[in-house]
Amino acid sequence: MKRLIEKGLMFGNLVPVTSPVLVDRYNRALRHLTGRETTLTDFHIDIAGQSPEIADELGDPLYLNPHGVNRQFILLTTEQKTAPLLEATFSTSRGILRQFIDGNEAQLFALTARDAVAGELVNSVFRLDSAARLFDIGTIRVEADTTGGAVATAARLDALIDRFRTEDDAWWDDLLIAQMIELAEETGDITRNPLKLNEMSFEQDNFWTAHFGGLYVFRGVPHPAAITMGDKASLGPLPIAYCFERGERSRIARFLMLNDLVEPIVEARGIDSAAILRQKMDFIVAEIASVMGEELEGATRRDLRLLGRRFATLLPADWQGLADLVRWAEEGGDWPRIDSEHPAYFYTLRARDVPDADLVNMLLAELSPLDIRQLFICHKEAFYRAYAAWPETKQAYVADFLHREYMVDKSGARAALFGHEQGMDNRTPPAGNSPWVRSGGPSQTPRDDLVELVGPWGAVTRERNR
Numbered sequence: 419m420k421r422l423i424e425k426g427l428m429f430g431n432l433v434p435v436t437s438p439v440l441v442d443r444y445n446r447a448l449r450h451l452t453g454r455e456t457t458l459t460d461f462h463i464d465i466a467g468q469s470p471e472i473a474d475e476l477g478d479p480l481y482l483n484p485h486g487v488n489r490q491f492i493l494l495t496t497e498q499k500t501a502p503l504l505e506a507t508f509s510t511s512r513g514i515l516r517q518f519i520d521g522n523e524a525q526l527f528a529l530t531a532r533d534a535v536a537g538e539l540v541n542s543v544f545r546l547d548s549a550a551r552l553f554d555i556g557t558i559r560v561e562a563d564t565t566g567g568a569v570a571t572a573a574r575l576d577a578l579i580d581r582f583r584t585e586d587d588a589w590w591d592d593l594l595i596a597q598m599i600e601l602a603e604e605t606g607d608i609t610r611n612p613l614k615l616n617e618m619s620f621e622q623d624n625f626w627t628a629h630f631g632g633l634y635v636f637r638g639v640p641h642p643a644a645i646t647m648g649d650k651a652s653l654g655p656l657p658i659a660y661c662f663e664r665g666e667r668s669r670i671a672r673f674l675m676l677n678d679l680v681e682p683i684v685e686a687r688g689i690d691s692a693a694i695l696r697q698k699m700d701f702i703v704a705e706i707a708s709v710m711g712e713e714l715e716g717a718t719r720r721d722l723r724l725l726g727r728r729f730a731t732l733l734p735a736d737w738q739g740l741a742d743l744v745r746w747a748e749e750g751g752d753w754p755r756i757d758s759e760h761p762a763y764f765y766t767l768r769a770r771d772v773p774d775a776d777l778v779n780m781l782l783a784e785l786s787p788l789d790i791r792q793l794f795i796c797h798k799e800a801f802y803r804a805y806a807a808w809p810e811t812k813q814a815y816v817a818d819f820l821h822r823e824y825m826v827d828k829s830g831a832r833a834a835l836f837g838h839e840q841g842m843d844n845r846t847p848p849a850g851n852s853p854w855v856r857s858g859g860p861s862q863t864p865r866d867d868l869v870e871l872v873g874p875w876g877a878v879t880r881e882r883n884r
Contacts, residue, residue, distance in 0.1 A: 419806070421813060425821040427794070428802065429470055432462035433498050440494050446565045447492040447534035452481060465501040465515050467492030479505050485545045486629060491515060491562075493535040496526050506799060509626035509777055510558070514539055514618075518560045522615045529564050537562025541622075549630045549653040553637075559619045569615055624774045626781075628799060634781050636774075639677040645670055647784055664785070671758035679778045680767045684747055689834060692747045695740050698765050698789050702737040703729070704815055705788050708808065714815035736761040736788060765789060771838035779836055790816050791824060795832060 422428035435441060438459070444467070445455040454476060461471040466482060466489060473479045482490045486507035499519040503512035519526060529535050540559045543551055563569040623638030631648025635658070643660040646653060650663040662669045674680045684691045700719055703726040708714060710732075712725060726733065739762025742754035756763055764785040769778035776796070783789065783796040793801045794816075805813060824831050 419802070421817045422802075422805070425817050426825060427817060427820055429462065429504075431501050432464055432470075433495065433501050434460070434462050435469075435494060436460040443494060443534040443565070444492060447536040450536050450565045451490045451492070451538075454481065463492070463494070463498065463501070464504045465498050465512055465519075466490070466503055467494065467498065468504050470504060473505070480507075483507060487543055487546055488541065489515075489539040491537050491539070493519070493526060493530055493537075493562075495530055496523050499523075502798070507628045508622075509780060510620070510622055511539060514558055514560065514620050517620075518562075518618055521618060525615055529568060533564040533566050533568065535562050535564055546629050549633065550656055552627060552629070552633065552635060553657045555622055557619050558622055559617075562615055624777055626777060632784070632800075634777070636673075636677070638774075639679070641673065641676045643673050645673070645781065667763065667785075668758040670785070671763065674767075674778070679770060679772055679774070680782070681770045682766055683768055684743065684766070686768065686838075688837070692744050694835065695744050695747070695766070697791070698786075699726075699737050699740045699744070701790050702734065702740075702788050704790075704812060706732050706734075708812035708815070711809075712811060714811045715818055717815055717818075734761065736765060738762070740765060768836060775836065791820065791831075792835070794820055794824070795835070 419428055435444060436459075441456075441459060441461075444463075447467070448455050456469075456472045456475060458469075458471055458475060461469040463469045468482045473481055480486055482492070483505060484490070489508075489511050496519055499516055503515070506512065526535060538561050540561050541555045541557065543554050546552060621638075624636045626632070626634050630653055631646060633647070633653075634645040636643055636645075637658070641660075642658055643662060644656055644658050645662050645664075647664050650661045653661065660669075660673070662673065664670075683689070683694055696719075700722040703722045704714055704717070706729050707717075707722075707725045710729060717725075726737075739754060739756050739760050742752075743756065743762070743766060746753055756766060764782055765788075767782055769775035769782070772778065779792070779796045783792045784800055787793060787800070787804060790801070793804065805816065808816070
């Protein structure tokens with residue numbers, strides 16, 4: 419992992435904590451939440467205040483996330499909002515923390531000027547002793563205060579001020595006035611500078627969790643289902659109508675189609691679909707070349723094309739299917755039949771412009787794991803797990819590629835791969851009995867309209883429309 423860290427691909431964009439004052443505040447918050455503290459004098463923290471150095475010191479990667487369920491957090495600065503979330507066990511946690519900081523930025527800026535803010539993402543489940551317990555998690559509430567209790571103190575002062583303003587004899591209540599003065603010494607003038615954090619809660623309908631081998635839960639869609647990356651039999655009974663495992667490709671494809679969650683890359687507007695598919699082909703060549711012991715560090719696209727020719731007989735069906743699709747898109751070749759059982763199928767899809775697009779792309783990344791760029795962008799946990807098992811030659815190539823071609827313009831790369839143009843329609847492809855399918859060729863149908871008519875689903879589309 420050292421190569422990833424050196425290139426900023428792991429533990430990147432963390433917030434450094436080097437000031438003795440901030441270290442002391444962090445320790446007060448850490449004791450407040452966990453009863454523990456660090457002896458380190460400098461370290462880095464993520465959006466939740468978790469530090470990889472402190473996790474190593476304590477021997478506990480989940481020291482701010484007990485049982486991987488109730489995420490605790492420590493805020494020393496609002497600058498943490500742009501940092502990643504380490505050791506994520508739920509896909510929604512970072513987004514919730516980011517929205518909390520954005521929604522209270524002015525108040526948090528004032529509070530963290532004097533103290534650390536400590537809090538928790540609270541739900542009704544404290545330990546996941548069965549997969550079914552995941553479905554008890556419905557609403558996540560954010561609870562937070564400074565370690566000195568400034569927000570709670572301000573709330574008490576606000577209640578006393580309200581009494582002072584509304585009760586007839588409050589002017590002569592010396593005890594009330596004395597209490598107000600005592601609290602105001604701690605909080606300052608809250609009538610001008612309110613110390614109040616907005617109460618926030620979030621519905622958790624659709625999410626990924628690292629628990630139970632990796633599980634995607636889609637409850638907020640017309641046709642709910644759970645998708646596991648492990649063995650669904652080991653999950654036991656679940657309170658949801660359908661559960662699919664990774665190998666049930668057609669059932670997963672049908673679920674994605676029925677809920678209108680995906681679109682073919684070649685149908686997406688405003689992107690160079692052929693270039694994206696060619697890049698996926700290069701990643702597959704890199705996998706084969708690394709297995710064959712080829713040196714890949716610094717390999718260019720031309721180098722990979724040469725390696726592809728050398729190992730042409732070893733290139734898998736994933737590569738062949740993408741090559742057929744590129745040939746159709748660029749050269750007018752025959753329309754490839756890539757149905758859901760084809761190894762290339764999930765490589766040809768991306769999320770539609772839907773609220774859970776990030777979650778859908780995360781799922782697609784796990785279903786097309788040789789696309790190392792999408793895996794890194796959409797599913798860091800799966801990427802790091804896969805990276806650790808790769809040959810060193812592939813590790814070197816992947817780290818160099820991501821550093822050279824992704825890190826220089828992360829937002830641009832994401833927009834090129836997953837962005838959606840305004841006004842893009844979300845029509846699902848019509849039934850598979852279009853004139854193009856019946857005729858068996860493009861002679862009667864303009865090629866530009868074929869994807870709109872059919873899409874690269876083949877048998878899956880026909881199954882859906884029965």
